[in-house]
Amino acid sequence: MTARRTALAAALALALLGACAPAASTGASAPKSIRDCNLTMIPKSTDNPYFAAVHTGMADAQRELGGDLSFVGPAAGDVTGQIQRIQSGRQRGSCVIGLSAVDSTAVAPALNAARDHGAKIMAWDGDVATGSRGIFVNMARTDAIGRAQFDILANAMHRTGQFGIVSSQATAEVTNKWIAAMHAELARPENKGMTLVKTSYGDDDAKKSYDAAVALIRAYPDLRGIMAPTPIALEAGVKAATDLGVADRIVVTGLGNPSADAQLLRNGQVPAYVLWSPRELGYLAYYAAAAYISGEITGRQGESFSAGHLGRRTVGADGEIVLGDPITFTKDNVDDYTRDFQTTD
Structure with missing residues (x-):
């Protein structure tokens, strides 16, 4: 009986200690710098040269800010593939998971689970369902x-x-x-x-x-x-x-x-x-992610942050951050924008 009581007491003590201690890692921590972070960014498709140029812009910003960028997605526009990448980002403990959604509603449950696990959620290029992200980096109005x-x-x-x-x-x-x-x-x-x-x-x-x-x-x-x-x-x-x-x-x-x-x-x-410039969109999205991670912005209207060579940007209604005006391309100006569409090897 004494041995049994001793074992029971020890188990109870361990349970109480676990209840008082900080929770075991259930997701990404909340570091104050993007340098300490892994970011999962998910395009609609990796075979599209447009998204390759977005990746180039993110890589530009990554060289300036640091951080570990995982730019991963389905080869074609596939919502199941996007959900799988969201889940992988959650399991990896990504500080930020951001995506251009193929289906804004279908990805919401996976995003909500990742947020509950500790990740900050953002959208860029293609928004997600209301309530499933904090900020949205839009190309233009x-x-x-x-x-x-x-x-x-x-x-x-x-x-x-x-x-x-x-x-x-x-x-x-x-x-x-x-x-x-x-x-x-x-x-x-x-x-x-x-x-x-x-x-x-x-x-x-x-x-x-x-x-x-x-x-x-x-x-x-x-x-x-x-x-x-x-x-x-x-x-x-x-x-x-x-x-x-x-x-x-x-x-x-x-x-x-x-x-x-x-x-x-x-x-x-x-x-x-x-x-618009997909390269600059990627650049802005990465800077917005850095400000989101640090707490400089939370998605409230009126907040602002530095976006590198793009200058300061302000959060608008519903957490929207706008790159700029759309560009109308013609035969007379199309060759002036070569840099904006370069892709990362």
Whole structure:
């Protein structure tokens, strides 16, 4: 009996000691410097040269600030692959997990679990569901990106005729917001001669986007424009119009990537397209992560931080940090932005 009481007392003492001691590591600690951190940054896809340029910008900032950067993602736009990388970042104890979401809602449970485990959560390029992140580094104001794309199409179509949209994923929150801004522009009196006939989704896949563009052209013989708010859809739309022999009457525009699509401007297949600097987006996102880790910003409107050569930046409503205005690329200026699209080896 005495031995049993002794063992029981020892077990009770250990339990009490465990209750009083700090909790065992259930996630990332909260260091005050990015130099002490591992960061997991997850693009929509690693095969896209746009995200390779974002990685270059993050690497630029990493050389200035330090930190251990893991830039990992699925080869194609795959939400399951993104969730797996979120879980890996949590298990690795990443201080920050940031991503460009393929599906803003589907990734939320994994992000919430990582946050509960101690990671700070941020989004960049493609936002996530409300409440699942602290800050969002946006390329430009959402409505400005939508308007800029629509204006190119409307001017090229002389604001009259039918057009269709070939978008990325139906679940891509930021792209859907651009399309909502286009709808708002379409409702303006000066655009009453334009008609949106259909919105299709190619899932940022070259073949699916091509097939969607072909189906759109065949279904609407009077089609005069294709809006492609993703570079993959832009390239697919141009190819579809060319293959079907209607490139002379159908305008294709939207988002383009000058590293891959400059020739479309030079040879007149596309009048202009919109983007921003993916390299500077990555640079800003890394500096924002550093400020988020240190506690310099928390996501409250009005907070500000230093973003290296980009100067001081201010947090806006709902934790949004904006890179700047969208850029309209034409054959006359596309070669001026080579640096912004360089990729990391």
